[in-house]
Amino acid sequence: MRRDPGSRAGGPIAVLIASLAIAPALAQTVEDGSGAEIGAPDTTIVLDLIRRELDSPDAKVTVLRRSGRSHVCGSVNVKNRDGLYTGERGFVVDLETRRFGRVPDGPELLSPRSAGFAEKEAIRQSYFRLCLDG
Template sequence: MCPRIDRHRTATALAVSLHVLALSALVTPLASHAQVVEDGSDTAIGKANARIVLDLIGQRFEELAPKVTSLRKAEGSWICGSVNVKNRDGLYSGERGFVVDLSNAFFGRVPDGPELLNPRAEGFQAMEEIRQIYFKMCMD
């Protein structure tokens, strides 16, 4: 085989590989935040607000395949909802409430009972505040 043709094939293969790699880099970030609202409740808060909520959830739980439901407006710029994520065994662990403040991109998921057993545990105060906000804003 002619060395010139072989170099041309190698250069072409390298160019195709780089092109594919560049395209996958562009597509991956978009796909990573491809969560959807399972029950259509995103219509209650508007598509733009739903996108913000889904992006915040994706930042925190992307690898846990979050399922979002029950979105609803609360007081001011607050949004309430439920999220279900996979546990270490790859099973969904059950819906838990969350709050989002659209004015400052705050997301907080309501802590589970065991997370609130030790008031001296790191992050306890923040979890308790999220729980209080959820009960104030989201419980009917």
């Protein structure tokens, strides 16, 4: 009877599985504790949307706050391709529809003819309407 070499205790497959089980998981963090203000369930939704939409497992989230019944506003800081944080940018989340929108950077709004301009402008307007005082 022939045995699979990976099936032995300590074989290459077992070592791989063990290393995956103890590897630290990267996760977004709410840096300033503001997640307590909106509650753990809604904080989890926001962090999951950031992970999915920005593909940033180590995003730093701050100033989470409610806006009305179904929106959460905040700031997020993500790393660029060089591994450097790019600076905080505002975002808004609609908890009912599970939609995330990060405020576009100035250059992203320079040309109304650019791809995605209307959606980016709508996110910007929503953020200003829902998230900024005054």
